[in-house]
Amino acid sequence: MEKLEIYGTLGPACANKEILKQMFFSGMNGIRLNLSHVNLTDSQEWLTILHEAAEEANVEPKLLIDMKGPELRIGKLDKPIHLIEGGIVCLGTEIAVPEQVYGHVPVGQRILLDDGKFLLEVQEVKGKNIICKVLHGGELTSRKSLALPQQHIQMPVLTPSDMENLRLAKKYGITGIMQPFVRNAEDLKALKQIVRELDAESLEIYAKIENMDGVRHLTELLPYCDHIVIARGDLGNAMPLYELPMVQKHIQDICHAYHKPYMVVTQMLHSMMTQPTPTRSEVSDIFYAVYHGASGIMLTGETAAGAYPKEAMSFFAQTARSAQNVLKREAANQKNQH
Ligand SMILES: Nc1ncnc2c1ncn2[C@@H]1O[C@H](COP(=O)(O)OP(=O)(O)O)[C@@H](O)[C@H]1O
Numbered sequence: 001m002e003k004l005e006i007y008g009t010l011g012p013a014c015a016n017k018e019i020l021k022q023m024f025f026s027g028m029n030g031i032r033l034n035l036s037h038v039n040l041t042d043s044q045e046w047l048t049i050l051h052e053a054a055e056e057a058n059v060e061p062k063l064l065i066d067m068k069g070p071e072l073r074i075g076k077l078d079k080p081i082h083l084i085e086g087g088i089v090c091l092g093t094e095i096a097v098p099e100q101v102y103g104h105v106p107v108g109q110r111i112l113l114d115d116g117k118f119l120l121e122v123q124e125v126k127g128k129n130i131i132c133k134v135l136h137g138g139e140l141t142s143r144k145s146l147a148l149p150q151q152h153i154q155m156p157v158l159t160p161s162d163m164e165n166l167r168l169a170k171k172y173g174i175t176g177i178m179q180p181f182v183r184n185a186e187d188l189k190a191l192k193q194i195v196r197e198l199d200a201e202s203l204e205i206y207a208k209i210e211n212m213d214g215v216r217h218l219t220e221l222l223p224y225c226d227h228i229v230i231a232r233g234d235l236g237n238a239m240p241l242y243e244l245p246m247v248q249k250h251i252q253d254i255c256h257a258y259h260k261p262y263m264v265v266t267q268m269l270h271s272m273m274t275q276p277t278p279t280r281s282e283v284s285d286i287f288y289a290v291y292h293g294a295s296g297i298m299l300t301g302e303t304a305a306g307a308y309p310k311e312a313m314s315f316f317a318q319t320a321r322s323a324q325n326v327l328k329r330e331a332a333n334q335k336n337q338h
């Protein structure tokens with residue numbers, strides 16, 4: 001059995017040597033840094049703590065950088081904005097949005113923020129003002145994802161800051177790249193070309209499947225990456241949510257058929273953002289991801305910004321181990337029968 005990769009996401013909630021050490025002791029053997037929120041140079045202190053914690057826990061972790069890539073996000077907010085259901089919010093002025101959004105926001109267009117947690121509907125566009133009605137509200141914080149269902153926006157594979165981060169990757173001990181919104185083989189060929197030019201070819205490539213283009217072109221893009229990531233946060237925005245498990249299964253089936261390692265990620269212990277114990281359905285999700293053959297699993301907000309990063313990692317790794325034990329038992333039984 002291949003070694004299971006168990007990742008946490010580095011963020012303010014766990015950027016502490018003792019917490020990270022506990023997470024490594026629990027079974028974490030990889031960490032992801034989301035460069036949509038920081039650059040490598042800003043993260044120097046966190047990475048030093050991370051390397052020290054890993055050494056003290058005697059773990060040699062994989063260290064992945066998640067690029068900005070072609071992902072759309074709102075800008076930095078000075079303070080959280082409370083979006084009131086039925087109220088009006090102006091994108092482009094109150095909340096900064098990427099320039100590419102203009103031209104893709106007809107009246108009636110739905111806009112999903114923060115992996116679909118918030119839902120807006122465009123009422124009118126006046127110059128730079130995209131006036132929206134809030135359908136699902138709540139407390140919105142900086143740099144959350146923005147999705148425009150049914151709209152196709154051409155974006156470059158990497159941003160200038162991604163290139164700068166890639167240039168520094170080796171110096172910071174990075175082992176792999178998570179490339180967001182991979183749409184087809186061309187995206188990965190372009191990424192590989194840039195990686196070659198920046199002398200960063202030793203980095204493993206994790207292709208995040210986050211929209212239906214990526215799902216449709218999966219078999220053709222497999223040869224150009226080392227791992228597939230079923231990035232359910234954004235992927236869930238691309239379909240009615242009840243179809244997400246079916247699409248996850250479809251991706252898994254293709255990865256199994258082509259012997260491509262794949263990771264299952266996002267909201268695996270979402271309730272532990274605020275609670276010290278998970279729900280029954282969350283532990284089942286983790287168990288079956290591992291039992292069905294995932295090569296890796298990853299916590300995102302739970303360790304980056306949640307209230308219980310240590311406890312979340314402990315539940316995560318223990319549940320994964322219980323699935324691995326069943327797999328070992330089944331393999332041993334099968335061997336005995338032959
Ligand atoms: N390096 C970081 N610095 C500050 N905040 C971070 C960092 N990484 C993650 N976060 C916070 O944790 C949240 C969840 O992390 P993640 O799942 O990686 O982000 P997102 O859902 O925005 O893609 C982020 O939205 C952000 O508020």
Ligand SMILES: C=C(OP(=O)(O)O)C(=O)O
Nearest residue numbers: 231232233234235265266
């Ligand atoms: C992990 C994911 O990516 P991000 O954190 O960039 O939304 C996801 O969409 O599932």
